[in-house]
Amino acid sequence: LKNTLYKLVPVKAWFEPIPLVKINYETIAAYATYRLGIGAKTSTVNGELRLIRRMFKLAAKHKRITTLPDIELLQGENQRRGFIDPDKFQKLLPHFEDNDVRDMCEFLYATGWRVNVAKKLEWRDVNMFAKTVTMRSEVSKNKDPIVLPFLNGIETVLRRRFTVRNLGCPYVFHRSGVPIRKLPAAWRNATKAGRGSGPVV
Numbered sequence: 001l002k003n004t005l006y007k008l009v010p011v012k013a014w015f016e017p018i019p020l021v022k023i024n025y026e027t028i029a030a031y032a033t034y035r036l037g038i039g040a041k042t043s044t045v046n047g048e049l050r051l052i053r054r055m056f057k058l059a060a061k062h063k064r065i066t067t068l069p070d071i072e073l074l075q076g077e078n079q080r081r082g083f084i085d086p087d088k089f090q091k092l093l094p095h096f097e098d099n100d101v102r103d104m105c106e107f108l109y110a111t112g113w114r115v116n117v118a119k120k121l122e123w124r125d126v127n128m129f130a131k132t133v134t135m136r137s138e139v140s141k142n143k144d145p146i147v148l149p150f151l152n153g154i155e156t157v158l159r160r161r162f163t164v165r166n167l168g169c170p171y172v173f174h175r176s177g178v179p180i181r182k183l184p185a186a187w188r189n190a191t192k193a194g195r196g197s198g199p200v201v
Contacts, residue, residue, distance in 0.1 A: 095194040110152040
């Protein structure tokens with residue numbers, strides 16, 4: 001919520017003086033042009049346009065408005081590539097030669113977190129009783145802690161890690177007490193062994 005409200009600051013500044021009935025395709029397009037003109041990235045503006053579109057849909061759902069303006073996203077946004085679907089990912093896991101790296105990759109796939117977050121994940125961040133795992137504020141990109149419930153196989157991975165826990169090492173993911181530093185080579189080897197080629201972390 002805090003992140004969304006932050007993204008809506010320029011939206012609110014632009015549209016607040018405009019009556020709702022006056023907000024249409026032209027005013028929204030003008031907003032996008034203005035944001036690009038002051039240096040906002042295409043991906044940033046598209047994110048704001050998606051929020052505007054969502055707000056209009058919610059307004060229509062609650063019968064505050066009867067028509068929705070056309071909202072077109074800008075072309076040229078950089079798209080993330082190299083995703084792998086769940087079935088292929090499960091078939092890829094047995095091809096990791098290093099079980100510690102495999103566990104980290106499986107955790108990252110389940111959470112969607114950045115690699116550096118998993119590298120710095122400590123046992124103090126894991127609550128096996130509440131079944132949650134926390135991204136501490138110091139490793140969070142927006143400096144806010146994020147708490148995830150044990151979904152998508154997270155608990156299975158963490159229980160497996162608990163069996164190899166090293167009391168002299170605070171990290172969840174390690175090799176015999178040494179933190180895991182690099183993943184790309186292990187990922188490339190696994191994808192090569194599994195299906196010839198694949199996306200690289």
